[in-house]
Amino acid sequence: MIINGKFGCITNYEVMHPNSKKEKQMKSIIERVKQRDQNEPEFHQAVTEVMESIKPVMDKNPEYRKIKILERIVEPERVIMFRVPWTDDKGEVQVNRGFRVEMNSAIGPYKGGLRFHPSVNLGILKFLAFEQVFKNALTTLPMGGGKGGSDFDPKGKSDAEVMRFCQNFMAELFRHIGPNTDIPAGDIGVGAREIGYLFGMYKKLKNEFTGVLTGKSLNWGGSLIRPEATGYGSVYFTAEMLAVKRDDLQNKICLISGSGNVAQYTIEKLLDLNAKPVTCSDSSGYIYDEEGINREKLEFIKRLKNIKRGRIKEYAEKYNNAEYKPIDPDADYNPLWDHKADCAFPSATQNEINGKDAQNLINNGVKAVSEGANMPTTPEGMDIFIDNKLLYAPGKAANAGGVSVSGLEMSQNSMRYGWTREEVDERLKLIMKSIHTSCINASEQYGAQRNYVIGANIAGFVKVVEAMTDQGVV
Numbered sequence: 001m002i003i004n005g006k007f008g009c010i011t012n013y014e015v016m017h018p019n020s021k022k023e024k025q026m027k028s029i030i031e032r033v034k035q036r037d038q039n040e041p042e043f044h045q046a047v048t049e050v051m052e053s054i055k056p057v058m059d060k061n062p063e064y065r066k067i068k069i070l071e072r073i074v075e076p077e078r079v080i081m082f083r084v085p086w087t088d089d090k091g092e093v094q095v096n097r098g099f100r101v102e103m104n105s106a107i108g109p110y111k112g113g114l115r116f117h118p119s120v121n122l123g124i125l126k127f128l129a130f131e132q133v134f135k136n137a138l139t140t141l142p143m144g145g146g147k148g149g150s151d152f153d154p155k156g157k158s159d160a161e162v163m164r165f166c167q168n169f170m171a172e173l174f175r176h177i178g179p180n181t182d183i184p185a186g187d188i189g190v191g192a193r194e195i196g197y198l199f200g201m202y203k204k205l206k207n208e209f210t211g212v213l214t215g216k217s218l219n220w221g222g223s224l225i226r227p228e229a230t231g232y233g234s235v236y237f238t239a240e241m242l243a244v245k246r247d248d249l250q251n252k253i254c255l256i257s258g259s260g261n262v263a264q265y266t267i268e269k270l271l272d273l274n275a276k277p278v279t280c281s282d283s284s285g286y287i288y289d290e291e292g293i294n295r296e297k298l299e300f301i302k303r304l305k306n307i308k309r310g311r312i313k314e315y316a317e318k319y320n321n322a323e324y325k326p327i328d329p330d331a332d333y334n335p336l337w338d339h340k341a342d343c344a345f346p347s348a349t350q351n352e353i354n355g356k357d358a359q360n361l362i363n364n365g366v367k368a369v370s371e372g373a374n375m376p377t378t379p380e381g382m383d384i385f386i387d388n389k390l391l392y393a394p395g396k397a398a399n400a401g402g403v404s405v406s407g408l409e410m411s412q413n414s415m416r417y418g419w420t421r422e423e424v425d426e427r428l429k430l431i432m433k434s435i436h437t438s439c440i441n442a443s444e445q446y447g448a449q450r451n452y453v454i455g456a457n458i459a460g461f462v463k464v465v466e467a468m469t470d471q472g473v474v
Contacts, residue, residue, distance in 0.1 A: 022059060026051055029070050040123025042350055046130050046375060047074055049382075053457035056446040057465075067473065069465050073133075076126065078102040082172045084150060086165045089158055098169050100148035102182055103129035106467035109180055110146030111136055111403060113187030116194065120151045127350070128187075131374055132403070134460030135396040138435045141407035146182055148173070154189050155309075166197035174202050179210040179413070185406045186215040188349070191261070191306075192227075211413025214406035218418075223409035225424040226402075231265030232425070233401015233432050234345060234372040234393075235273065240436040241368055241391040244450070249275040253341040255366070257281045257334075258348035259305050259312050262372040262399070266345050267298050279336050281348060282312040285326035286336045289319065333357050340364045347372030355380035362388050371395035386451065397435050397456040404431045 033047050051070070058064055080100040088094055099122060102110045112132040115125070125147045133145030150169060154162050177184060186195055195215045202212055209221075216222035225232070235249070242248055252275045256263050259282045267277045276292040280301060289297070300318060304310045316324035325335055333356040337344065344366050346352055350373065353361075358381035361369065368391040371377065375395055377385070385392040405428055412418050419427075439455030442462070448454040 022055075022065075025065065026055060026058070026070070029074070032071075033074055037123065037126070040126060042127035042375070043123050043130065045351075045379065046127045049379070049453070050130075050134070050457050050461065053454050054461045057458055057462060064465060064469075067469065069468060072468065072473075073104065073461075073464070074130070076101050076103045076129065077105060078176075079122070079126075080148075080173075080176050081122070084152065084165065084169045084172070086161075086168045088161050088164075096150050096152040096165070098148070098150045098172060099125050100173060100176055100182070100184075101125045101129040101146055102176075103145045103147070104133040104464060104468075105144035106464050106471060107137060108142035108144045109178075110182035111143035111185070111406065112145055112147040113149075113185045114190045114194075114198075115147070115149035115187040116152045116154050116189030117149070118151055118153045120149045124350075125149060128374055131396050133464060134457060135400045136403055136407075137460040137463040138397060138438060138456060139400050139404045139407060139431055140434055141404065141431075143403065143407055146184075147187075148184055149187065149190070152189075154194065159193070162194060163197045166194055167201040170198045170201035171205065173198075174205045177202075177212055179212050179410070183211065183406075183410060184213055185403070188260070191215075192217055211410050214409045216409070221409075221413050223405055223412055223424060224419070224421040225428060226405045226409055227261050228265040228268065229405035229428060230262045230372060230399050230402030231267070231347065232269045233404065233428060234262070234266055234347070234370045234398045235269040236401065236429055236432040237393050237398045237436055238343060238345075238368055238370040238391075239273065240433055241370075241393060241452070244440075245391070249273040249343070251276065252343050253278060255279045255337060255339060255341045255344045255361075256372075257286070257336055257346050257352060257376075258373065259301060260347075262347040262402075263345075264298065264302055264305070266347055266372055267293055267301075270345075271295060271298070275343070278339065278341070280312055280315065281336055283327070284311050285313060285324060287312055287315045287322045287324050288336075288339060289315075289322040291321050333360060337361050338364065341366050343368045343370070345370050345372050346376035348376065349373055350375045351378050353377040353381045355384060357381060358384040362390070367391060369393065370398040372399050374399065382453065386453065391450075392452055394453050394456050396460060397439055397452060400435055401428055401432060404428060 034044050082098045084096045084098045129147035136143040136145050199213050254275050254277045259280045270277050279288050313324045316322045337357040338360040370393040438459040439452050442459040443451045443455030
């Protein structure tokens with residue numbers, strides 16, 4: 001018996017039959033994806049990770065191959081792409097692209113965020129939608145997976161420009177979404193302001209007030225804890241991992257990337273649990289505060305990023321003890337991950353931790369990594385984490401808190417009722433605990449004890465596939 005494959009799944013079969021028909025079939029599906037979906041490296045990466053994790057499930061259930069489950073699960077059920085013309089404050093017409101990838105609805109209506117960022121393209125949204133399918137399955141809530149957005153950049157735009165863009169974006173998207181069909185939420189570049197403009201246009205066009213979007217403001221259907229949920233959930237999952245080792249977050253030094261909702265509320269929950277967050281970043285650079293980011297400093301970050309929409313370097317200008325380091329585009333590593341610490345919370349964007357960053361984290365004493373962002377670690381970095389037996393929580397498990405509370409918001413909208421902050425927070429804790437248990441159980445069942453990557457992929461995959469097989473070839 002050996003450790004086989006990138007993610008450490010133990011199996012005898014491939015030792016005895018390295019060129020088996022099953023192995024070739026799996027590889028052919030990955031190659032088919034790469035051939036048919038060229039120039040989509042993030043999607044290829046996400047598919048490869050899942051495929052390499054679920055080999056034991058496929059071997060145990062040969063009927064899945066006969067009904068072409070893998071070939072079906074990598075294809076979106078529907079992809080919508082449209083133009084979004086809008087007028088800026090100078091009266092000039094601008095044109096952006098809008099997308100919605102409705103990936104899989106086997107266990108419920110499509111659910112996933114909208115991202116407004118210049119980097120948005122079809123490949124990135126397919127990767128995010130594919131990840132969302134398994135993440136949503138892990139939450140125990142009845143939600144399928146989808147993702148959408150635009151290459152529109154809200155940064156530097158006036159409120160009026162953002163409103164006009166959102167209204168024109170929704171003027172097309174409204175045809176394809178609904179409370180029982182597809183329920184978008186926010187993501188990078190889409191916060192409460194954007195959700196408000198999008199919902200207002202949807203309500204006008206459909207002449208109905210329904211829970212078609214989540215992340216709404218509290219006074220018109222939003223849920224308490226929703227802005228905090230992804231960050232809180234990432235910390236709750238880390239606490240569960242540490243508890244397995246009879247440890248906790250007390251006095252742990254923590255590195256956090258990003259400075260949006262996820263990062264802000266990761267820091268907040270770490271402070272609640274008496275940990276010591278020391279970093280924060282944006283696209284221009286990062287700050288390192290050896291004394292720790294306390295509640296007063298966190299409030300400054302929230303005002304800076306949420307209201308003033310400023311840059312994180314202003315933190316170092318206000319707090320002289322903090323160091324600021326701008327991004328070096330030519331560097332082959334990110335110095336944010338090169339500080340002494342106990343835990344790391346990548347909470348910015350995909351592939352922000354490469355192999356060198358992962359090794360730096362190991363060298364600096366980090367024992368737990370919890371992904372608040374979607375797929376923030378490259379395959380090489382994942383290998384290093386797993387080889388060094390870190391407590392490593394992949395995004396589809398660790399950052400599922402956001403979509404979990406989105407699901408709870410949907411429930412509250414359906415009941416025309418709102419739960420208290422304490423009720424939502426307790427439900428979130430229970431969901432993250434359940435996800436952790438599912439990952440542990442699946443990894444042990446398939447011979448990869450405490451491998452959270454294997455566990456998350458298998459647990460989510462099995463739930464979706466069982467629903468797909470129940471519903472026939474559709």
